[in-house]
Amino acid sequence: MNTPKNYRWRKFVDQFMRGSAVVATGCAVIPLIAIIGYVLTLGASALSVQFFTDIYQPPNMAQAATDGSEPAFDPNDPFAGIGATQDGAVVGDGSNPEANVYAGAPVGGVLHGIVGTLIITGLGLLLALPIGIFAGIYLSEYRNERYATIVRFCCDVLSGSPSIVAGVVIYVLVVIQSQQFSAFAGSLALMILMIPIVTRTTEEMLKLVPESMREAARGLGAPTWYSTFTVIIPAALPGIVTGVMLAFARGAGETAPLILTVLGSNVMSTDLFAPMASLPLLTYRYTESPYPGENTLAWGAAFVLMMLVLVMNILVRVATRRRAGASR
Amino acid sequence: MAKQQHAESWSNGKSVLRHGDVPFRIGTVVLASCVVGLVLAMGVIMFVSSGEARTAFGWDVLVGQVWNPVVTDIAEPTFGAWPAVRGTLLSSLVALVIATPLAMGIGIFLAELCPPALSTPLSFLVELLAAIPSVIYGVWGVFVFVPFFNQVFSVPVSDALGDYIPWLAGPVATGRGVMVTGIIMAIMILPTIASLTRDVLRLVPNTQREAMLAIGATRWETIWLAVVPYSRAGIIGAVMLGLGRALGETMAATLLIGNSQRISESLFAPATTAASLVANELTNSVSSLHESALITVAFALFGITLVLNLGARLLIWYVDRGMAGGRS
Numbered sequence: 231m232n233t234p235k236n237y238r239w240r241k242f243v244d245q246f247m248r249g250s251a252v253v254a255t256g257c258a259v260i261p262l263i264a265i266i267g268y269v270l271t272l273g274a275s276a277l278s279v280q281f282f283t284d285i286y287q288p289p290n291m292a293q294a295a296t297d298g299s300e301p302a303f304d305p306n307d308p309f310a311g312i313g314a315t316q317d318g319a320v321v322g323d324g325s326n327p328e329a330n331v332y333a334g335a336p337v338g339g340v341l342h343g344i345v346g347t348l349i350i351t352g353l354g355l356l357l358a359l360p361i362g363i364f365a366g367i368y369l370s371e372y373r374n375e376r377y378a379t380i381v382r383f384c385c386d387v388l389s390g391s392p393s394i395v396a397g398v399v400i401y402v403l404v405v406i407q408s409q410q411f412s413a414f415a416g417s418l419a420l421m422i423l424m425i426p427i428v429t430r431t432t433e434e435m436l437k438l439v440p441e442s443m444r445e446a447a448r449g450l451g452a453p454t455w456y457s458t459f460t461v462i463i464p465a466a467l468p469g470i471v472t473g474v475m476l477a478f479a480r481g482a483g484e485t486a487p488l489i490l491t492v493l494g495s496n497v498m499s500t501d502l503f504a505p506m507a508s509l510p511l512l513t514y515r516y517t518e519s520p521y522p523g524e525n526t527l528a529w530g531a532a533f534v535l536m537m538l539v540l541v542m543n544i545l546v547r548v549a550t551r552r553r554a555g556a557s558r
Numbered sequence: 559m560a561k562q563q564h565a566e567s568w569s570n571g572k573s574v575l576r577h578g579d580v581p582f583r584i585g586t587v588v589l590a591s592c593v594v595g596l597v598l599a600m601g602v603i604m605f606v607s608s609g610e611a612r613t614a615f616g617w618d619v620l621v622g623q624v625w626n627p628v629v630t631d632i633a634e635p636t637f638g639a640w641p642a643v644r645g646t647l648l649s650s651l652v653a654l655v656i657a658t659p660l661a662m663g664i665g666i667f668l669a670e671l672c673p674p675a676l677s678t679p680l681s682f683l684v685e686l687l688a689a690i691p692s693v694i695y696g697v698w699g700v701f702v703f704v705p706f707f708n709q710v711f712s713v714p715v716s717d718a719l720g721d722y723i724p725w726l727a728g729p730v731a732t733g734r735g736v737m738v739t740g741i742i743m744a745i746m747i748l749p750t751i752a753s754l755t756r757d758v759l760r761l762v763p764n765t766q767r768e769a770m771l772a773i774g775a776t777r778w779e780t781i782w783l784a785v786v787p788y789s790r791a792g793i794i795g796a797v798m799l800g801l802g803r804a805l806g807e808t809m810a811a812t813l814l815i816g817n818s819q820r821i822s823e824s825l826f827a828p829a830t831t832a833a834s835l836v837a838n839e840l841t842n843s844v845s846s847l848h849e850s851a852l853i854t855v856a857f858a859l860f861g862i863t864l865v866l867n868l869g870a871r872l873l874i875w876y877v878d879r880g881m882a883g884g885r886s
Binding site for chain 1: 578579581582583585586587589590591592593594596597599600603604607659660661662663664666667668671672680682683684685686687689690691692693694695696697698700701702745748749752776777778779781782799802803805806807808809812813833836837840841852853856859860863864866867868871
């Protein structure tokens with residue numbers, strides 16, 4: 231056996247590049263773990279009973295300034311904010327509310343945001359469901375038509391276009407016309423973003439239903455619409471439900487369109503035709519806030535959003551895996 | 559007995575059930591057309607309401623250097639979004655430069671090298687990255703990544719090289735700028751590119767790999783010379799979809815880029831992006847011309863992502879079709 235001259239070099243390249251692929255995967259997993267870890271630890275420290283039961287409370291900065299007390303940390307130090315949120319509970323024991331402003335202990339809660347997110351996202355999902363599900367049925371049952379390709383492409387355009395564009399369109403169409411930021415406008419914007427998700431999952435799930443079931447229904451003489459509603463959709467229902475859950479999770483986390491449509495609110499409002507608070511909006515505003523206490527609330531709101539997304543995704547994962555296992 | 563009668567009534571064509579197919583088809587087509595109509599309506603609405611700025615400035619809305627919405631005695635308001643367009647392009651470029659090789663590594667690892675037992679959980683983790691709401695990336699970026707990156711990279715690098723390389727020049731003020739935005743965007747678009755790359759690599763027929771291994775190639779040579787070139791079009795499509803996501807990214811950019819209209823050579827200096835410009839200014843627009851200019855910017859984003867989507871879908875479809883046809 232004579233080995234080629236460059237064998238060692240080729241072997242080295244092989245090992246090196248395969249190693250690089252492993253390292254690249256690690257590079258993706260590290261930020262994921264860092265983000266989830268930070269949100270879960272810092273966010274969890276922001277949680278309290280008050281966090282879930284109270285609404286926005288203004289931080290009393292003026293009093294703290296006249297108080298003459300030293301800030302608990304240097305406000306110019308970028309790391310101080312992190313430390314404060316971690317140690318907030320220790321420094322701010324609740325006895326001195328002015329100290330809490332600096333110490334990073336949260337004041338107030340995000341109940342209004344939780345309620346607002348549920349209302350806005352829920353209504354958006356309700357609006358998106360009929361279009362999404364029926365478009366999905368169309369794409370699956372008439373899948374070979376030329377028009378189906380057009381619908382499919384439009385779906386891709388909707389899911390690929392920046393979320394802010396949906397906000398701009400609804401801003402022009404609803405907010406300017408009605409001279410009013412409103413939760414309903416936000417629901418419409420979220421509807422635009424959720425339709426493609428519901429459509430594509432419905433289509434995929436209906437396509438997974440074995441052709442033999444369609445043939446069996448047809449063999450019994452059932453018309454297409456009857457077999458679709460009584461045989462095919464029930465068979466694909468778990469999958470469709472997971473798609474709906476994913477759409478809800480995606481919609482609940484959207485921020486950009488809500489800035490242009492819902493605007494946000496510091497009070498508890500359930501009026502659909504008035505500005506409303508929402509969790510991602512609170513996360514955004516509290517992140518930009520100069521008060522560490524509100525920054526802590528931002529972590530808390532991010533925690534709630536993250537849990538929503540994680541739980542939904544894991545549920546979907548478990549549900550679809552069981553399905554895939556059963557159909558084998 | 560009853561069931562039998564049911565079936566007979568179908569085959570005889572007497573039942574009303576038989577006539578359900580026409581309304582069913584009309585219903586699904588109409589609701590599916592809502593998706594198409596939505597895309598058309600979005601385009602038309604933005605085209606019409608951007609008319610004022612387009613007639614006033616022409617292409618200068620996108621390439622003009624000065625963005626000054628304020629009406630003063632000495633100057634007319636001018637709208638040239640070049641600082642924002644430039645910020646969008648630069649931060650997306652940074653994101654692509656970082657994400658493309660990493661995502662290809664991940665895709666190759668998941669499709670070719672990874673043991674099957676590890677592949678499913680890793681894919682799930684990578685897809686989880688795509689599900690995290692962008693505002694959470696923003697929060698994490700502001701409180702954790704920017705201070706960290708400032709200390710370990712921005713400040714030392716700009717101190718050492720800033721005098722020689724203008725785009726690494728200091729001073730690094732708050733640390734918010736094009737570079738950090740690009741890095742966070744890279745994390746956000748990694749899963750998009752990686753999972754699509756994995757999918758197109760899996761479509762490559764095994765004969766390609768076997769033939770390459772049979773003539774004595776190493777694993778890496780097989781991947782790099784026989785598998786990757788085969789799915790090159792699909793990988794380019796994946797990168798285009800990732801680019802589309804980076805261009806339209808709003809929340810992370812708004813929180814991290816610093817929102818400054820000043821054009822600076824340095825990647826460490828604050829800038830602004832098209833999406834964050836719209837998010838920041840549309841609700842506070844001071845005149846209808848200002849509003850119209852912002853809608854033009856959003857319209858341009860919509861148009862660019864539409865073209866990118868179209869191109870990417872065509873490429874991926876081309877790969878898919880080519881492989882289904884079994885050509886080699």
